[in-house]
Amino acid sequence: MADLLARLSSSLADYGLLSRGGFHPRPSDGVPGETGTLVLIGNAGPELWRVFTHQRRDEPHPLDAWTRRILTDVAHRFDARALFPFGGPPTLPFQRWARRAEAVFPSPIGPLIHPDYGLWHAYRGALAFTDKIALPLRRRCANPCRSCLDRPCLSACPVDAFDDDGYEVPACVAHISSGDGGDCMNHGCGARRACPVGTEFAPATAQARFHMDSFVAARRAASLR
Secondary structure: OHHHHHHHHHHHHOOOOEEEEEEOOOHHHOOOOOOOEEEEEEEEOOHHHHHHHHHOOOOOOHHHHHHHHHHHHHHHHOOOEEEOOOOOOOOOOHHHHHHHHOOOEEOOOOOEEEOOOEOOEEEEEEEEEOOOOOOOOOOOOOOHHHHOOOOHHHOOOOOOOEEOOEEOHHHHHHHHOOHHHHHHHHHOOHHHHHOOOOHHHOOOHHHHHHHHHHHHHHHHHHHOO
16 A cells, blocks of 8 residues: 555656645544545645646636646546545535644644645645555644744735734735735735745745736635625
């Protein structure tokens, strides 16, 4: 089974994807179907963007569509089922699964922080295996936010969209959609960029702009429902 995980990691690397750890689901985890092992799939750094930009198609939600094609094919090759954090309902609890799979922690601004990648990582899907696969020991890491006394992520936002009470989405969207929001639109969320962890994984301008445009479009679509 260790060979299976090694082969899976090699196949994922062809697409700039990473195996983000796994776990053996309990009934309370909400993993659909008969699943003995769930392996989360994600990305960090520029590798996925390089592959995606060469393979993307002119279609709605191009990154989600590309991800679905790639992981559905990978799942077929490894006799697994592909699950995704998009396309619901139902909405699958990927953030909860992530905390079962690897050492990630809630950050003061909401997204899970990784000890190496900081806030510049994502979960794109998961592979559900029927069998119970032996998994490597989970890496033990401390939450980097606990030793961050200044918490610059909470003060970097130009419209104070983040505080201890949560995230003011309308204020954020209004700002980045305005003429004053170019810095966040072109370089990624200023609050995320203020985090000192994983700065080398921050996206380049084209990638940051793609994600910010997608975020704004999704919020506007949600407001019309």
